[in-house]
Amino acid sequence: MSRVVESAREAVEGIQDGSTVLVGGFGMAGMPVMLIDALIEQGATDLVVVSNNAGNGDAGLAALLAAGRVRKVVCSFPRQSDSYVFDDLYRAGRIELEVVPQGNLAERMRAAGAGIGAFFCPTGVGTPLAEGKEMRTIDGRDYVLELPIRGDVALIGAHAGDEMGNLVYRRTARNFGPVMATAAAVTVAQVTQVVPVGTLDPESVVTPGIYVDRIVQVRQEAS
Amino acid sequence: MTIPVTLDQTIEHTDRGPLSRDEMAEIVASDIPDGAFVNLGIGQPTQVSNHLAHDSGVVLHTENGMLGMGPVATGDQIDPDLTNAGKVPVTELPGASYFHHADSFAMMRGGHLDVCVLGAFQVSEHGDLANWHTGAPDAIPAVGGAMDLAIGAKDVFVMMTLFAKDGAAKIVPQCTYPLTGLACVSRVYTELATFLVGPDGVTVAETFGTTVDELATRLDVPLRRLGA
Numbered sequence: 001m002s003r004v005v006e007s008a009r010e011a012v013e014g015i016q017d018g019s020t021v022l023v024g025g026f027g028m029a030g031m032p033v034m035l036i037d038a039l040i041e042q043g044a045t046d047l048v049v050v051s052n053n054a055g056n057g058d059a060g061l062a063a064l065l066a067a068g069r070v071r072k073v074v075c076s077f078p079r080q081s082d083s084y085v086f087d088d089l090y091r092a093g094r095i096e097l098e099v100v101p102q103g104n105l106a107e108r109m110r111a112a113g114a115g116i117g118a119f120f121c122p123t124g125v126g127t128p129l130a131e132g133k134e135m136r137t138i139d140g141r142d143y144v145l146e147l148p149i150r151g152d153v154a155l156i157g158a159h160a161g162d163e164m165g166n167l168v169y170r171r172t173a174r175n176f177g178p179v180m181a182t183a184a185a186v187t188v189a190q191v192t193q194v195v196p197v198g199t200l201d202p203e204s205v206v207t208p209g210i211y212v213d214r215i216v217q218v219r220q221e222a223s
Numbered sequence: 224m225t226i227p228v229t230l231d232q233t234i235e236h237t238d239r240g241p242l243s244r245d246e247m248a249e250i251v252a253s254d255i256p257d258g259a260f261v262n263l264g265i266g267q268p269t270q271v272s273n274h275l276a277h278d279s280g281v282v283l284h285t286e287n288g289m290l291g292m293g294p295v296a297t298g299d300q301i302d303p304d305l306t307n308a309g310k311v312p313v314t315e316l317p318g319a320s321y322f323h324h325a326d327s328f329a330m331m332r333g334g335h336l337d338v339c340v341l342g343a344f345q346v347s348e349h350g351d352l353a354n355w356h357t358g359a360p361d362a363i364p365a366v367g368g369a370m371d372l373a374i375g376a377k378d379v380f381v382m383m384t385l386f387a388k389d390g391a392a393k394i395v396p397q398c399t400y401p402l403t404g405l406a407c408v409s410r411v412y413t414e415l416a417t418f419l420v421g422p423d424g425v426t427v428a429e430t431f432g433t434t435v436d437e438l439a440t441r442l443d444v445p446l447r448r449l450g451a
Contacts, residue, residue, distance in 0.1 A: 026287045026324075027310040029303060052324075056310075079365040080310075090363055099364045102286065103328025103371035110325040122374045123332060126405040128356075129366065171321055172287045173304040178323040206323070 002163040004194055004215045008038035011188045011216040015044045015153050018071075022109065022149075022180040023051040023061055024156035027080075030173035032157040032190045033060040034218050039155070045069045050109070050149055052102065052176060054078035054086035065089060072096035074149065076105050101129060104146055106179050112148035113182025113211075121146045151184030158207070161191040165209025166200050174206065181211040188214045225377045226256060226338070226409075228419065232450040233427050233435060240432040241414040247382055249274040251340055251412050254380070259337035260284055262372060265309035268340035268382050282318075284336055286368040288327045291319030308368065328368070331375035339376035341369060343383045343408075345398045348444040350408040350420045352381065353400035366403075373404030385413035392442050394418065394425060423447070 005011050012035055015021070021039075025031030040063060047070050054073045055062030062085040064070060078086050078097060089095040100108070101123050111119055120143035124130040134145035156177040159170035167189055169177055181187045189207075194217045242250070244267060252274035255261055262284045263269045272294070275281050283292040285307045292307060293314035301312040322330075330336065343354040352373050356364045373379055383393055394411060411418040415433050419426040426447040427435050439446050 027306065029287070029306050029310075077365045077367040079363040087363060091361070097363070099366055101366050101370040102324070102368040103332055103375075106324035106328050107332075121332070124370045125374070126351075127370060127402045129370065169321075171302065171305040171315070172285070172289050174321055174323050175288050176324045179325045 003165040003209065003212060004163050004217075006216070008034045008190070008216055009041065011035060011190070011214045012038045012042050012155070014186075015039060015042060017044050018046045019044060019152040020048040020050065020150065022151035022154040022176075022184050023049055024154070024175065024177045024180050025060070026052050026172065026175040027056055028060065030157045030169070030175050030177055031060045032155045034190050034216070035155040035188055036060050036064050040064055040067050040069065046071050048072045048074065050074040050105070050151060052076055052105065053080065054083055054097075056080060056082045058085065062086070065095070070095060072098065074098045074100060074105070076100055076102035099129065105149070106176065108146055108149040109151075109176075109179045109183040111146075112150040113179065116148065118145050118147050120144065149183065151180065152186070154180040154184035154187040156180050156187065156189050158189050158191045160193045160195050160200065161189055161212070161215045162195050162197045162200055162209070164197050165189075165212030165215060166205045167191065167207035167212060168200060168204060169206055178207045181207045186213045187211055188216070190216050190218050192218055226254065228428065228449070230428055230449055233429065233448040235430045235434050236432065237430075237434060242431045243414075245270065247412050247414060250417065251380060251382060254410070255279070255281055255338055257281065260290070260335065262286065262331070262336055262339040262376065264339060264341045264369075264372065265307070265367075267342055269307070269309065271340055271382075284327075284330065285313070286327050286331065286372070288322050288324060289315070289319060291316045293319075328371050331368070331371050334375060334377060336376040338378045338380060339372045340380045340382055341372060343381045343393065344387075344400045345393050345395050346381050346383075346408050346411050346420060347395055347398050348420060348424045349422060350406045351398050352379065352403045352408050353398040354403050356401045358401050369403050373407040378410070379404075379408045381408050381411045383411065383413060385415045394420070394442055394444060396444055
């Protein structure tokens with residue numbers, strides 16, 4: 001059955017208030033701006049957003065934050081030269097922040113997608129981000145217990161996808177997409193190009209379609 | 224520390240002033256072995272790449288998911304889908320590869336990178352690193368990949384000024400800022416001196432426009448000399 005939907009509106013249908021939403025992208029590379037815009041229109045609120053950053057400029061994730069739909073951001077690097085939307089909300093006490101080391105953010109989602117209950121990780125040992133967490137010494141090295149991060153929905157950007165949901169990415173825009181796709185109950189991908197089944201080289205598929213529920217092609221800008 | 228120190232004795236360059244940022248980057252580059260896999264973090268350490276010889280075989284890793292990163296992109300080369308960890312558009316070199324974030328950090332955490340170069344607020348005499356948060360109540364904490372790099376790379380080099388704007392030394396007995404990693408830094412490159420740090424404390428490798436004795440009066444940690 002084809003996973004391709006015709007519009008971004010259909011792609012984000014059913015996202016509930018209070019959902020945990022995994023949002024792909026590293027800065028703007030790989031950020032699913034069209035899906036986020038559709039989510040703003042759809043209206044779900046009180047969201048927990050898991051993403052590397054907390055929005056850049058005014059578009060994409062920053063626009064979702066500005067619309068007041070996000071209760072909490074779980075990310076590694078909120079503060080940037082152009083994160084003014086988040087900065088203002090945070091300083092006004094209108095948004096919660098959980099800072100997670102970038103690799104833990106990725107691995108905690110990987111664990112969720114791979115059925116791992118928790119894992120011992122050396123990152124952050126002895127730092128404030130490990131405070132209150134269970135520790136274990138294994139072969140003389142200290143580790144912190146880290147728990148999975150699951151999403152109710154993942155919104156990701158990819159380069160091309162076929163009707164079976166197989167995805168390929170482009171350059172560093174791949175970033176969190178393949179991991180988030182595995183970690184959410186429903187994964188939605190916006191792609192630059194929808195291609196017929198059989199077009200993508202099976203050896204080159206990065207995200208197998210089993211992880212992807214809905215695909216929508218990005219509207220081409222008139223040029 | 225895994226990269227051997229090439230100097231036998233501490234060298235005091237008193238016939239010149241402190242290093243410029245570009246000279247610091249050049250010295251860091253000269254300490255990176257040919258063929259190493261290297262992560263240059265964001266900001267100032269990325270300047271190190273300007274001083275790596277073309278035939279060095281050094282492969283640059285960027286944690287957003289690439290090995291074989293090339294120079295900063297200009298003009299038509301700029302591609303929004305190809306950036307470094309500082310979100311600056313970059314280029315790819317022949318032999319480059321792309322991978323997702325969990326793989327990229329597995330590469331770091333798993334000890335596969337030879338060197339990373341980071342900035343710092345403070346480094347302790349035993350190599351503890353503080354570089355992500357000042358702890359100020361109005362500061363917005365942002366850690367990025369700093370903690371993963373600190374515990375992951377075989378050698379962690381720090382590039383920083385030796386003193387903060389308020390004059391406080393940044394090599395300290397104990398970090399007072401929130402930690403990034405414990406006992407992870409092996410070398411500290413500053414405008415006034417290059418230091419080795421670790422279980423034995425602080426050893427001065429080279430000074431620039433100052434002497435070990437002068438530095439000893441300005442730092443609150445014991446300083447050793449190479450070969451002494």
